[in-house]
Amino acid sequence: AAGVIQSPRHLIKEKRETATLKCYPIPRHDTVYWYQQGPGQDPQFLISFYEKMQSDKGSIPDRFSAQQFSDYHSELNMSSLELGDSALYFCASSPPDSGGQETQYFGPGTRLLVL
Amino acid sequence: AQSVTQLGSHVSVSEGALVLLRCNYSSSVPPYLFWYVQYPNQGLQLLLKYTTGATLVKGINGFEAEFKKSETSFHLTKPSAHMSDAAEYFCAVSETQGGKLIFGQGTELSVKP
Numbered sequence: 248a249a250g251v252i253q254s255p256r257h258l259i260k261e262k263r264e265t266a267t268l269k270c271y272p273i274p275r276h277d278t279v280y281w282y283q284q285g286p287g288q289d290p291q292f293l294i295s296f297y298e299k300m301q302s303d304k305g306s307i308p309d310r311f312s313a314q315q316f317s318d319y320h321s322e323l324n325m326s327s328l329e330l331g332d333s334a335l336y337f338c339a340s341s342p343p344d345s346g347g348q349e350t351q352y353f354g355p356g357t358r359l360l361v362l
Numbered sequence: 363a364q365s366v367t368q369l370g371s372h373v374s375v376s377e378g379a380l381v382l383l384r385c386n387y388s389s390s391v392p393p394y395l396f397w398y399v400q401y402p403n404q405g406l407q408l409l410l411k412y413t414t415g416a417t418l419v420k421g422i423n424g425f426e427a428e429f430k431k432s433e434t435s436f437h438l439t440k441p442s443a444h445m446s447d448a449a450e451y452f453c454a455v456s457e458t459q460g461g462k463l464i465f466g467q468g469t470e471l472s473v474k475p
Contacts, residue, residue, distance in 0.1 A: 251405075278460055280463075282463075289452060290452070290465050292464070297460075337406065341460055349460040350408055350411060351463060353398070353405040353406040353407070355404060356405050
């Protein structure tokens with residue numbers, strides 16, 4: 248079965264650089280979520296999109312922005328990178344409303360290292 | 363505000379022994395509850411979930427969890443641990459259908475031969 252695809256899988260950047268993370272949801276899934284998992288931490292919700300509109304926002308820095316495109320893929324743009332942005336970034340997708348049984352399916356993550 | 367507390371950041375059991383990973387939540391509304399497993403350098407895989415209906419939920423790999431509203435708990439169990447169960451386990455809660463997940467701190471499960 249198709250899974251959530253994230254690219255790149257690994258990324259190394261310098262401080263103050265920018266990074267773009269991409270997420271391709273499972274086909275026919277219309278909702279995308281972004282989470283950040285710092286070293287030894289639990290995943291923290293950043294932002295979500297439903298049908299290309301932002302649906303919820305969590306602890307996402309102002310330096311970060313995201314969007315969902317017409318083909319439902321999503322991109323997380325990160326500017327002025329800081330050392331503390333080093334983390335594993337997960338994307339998850341969920342299918343259209345099916346009576347409350349929606350599950351978030353996670354991608355393998357993008358590991359970002361800021362030097 | 364919703365939150366999740368996992369008791370014990372590290373649990374060690376012997377192969378074949380009972381696995382019990384504890385999770386308590388706080389939520390202002392009936393919650394949706396999940397257990398995810400994370401193997402080293404991999405993403406999160408859903409083990410099981412509780413949305414409505416039967417409070418005893420069976421998941422993959424022989425795991426199950428019971429939703430106890432009176433105790434605000436959703437503990438994960440497996441009768442007999444296998445070496446391949448060694449991983450990080452996260453309990454998560456959501457207050458809305460398809461809403462953001464709030465994760466607990468995670469419990470690292472070690473399985474001794």
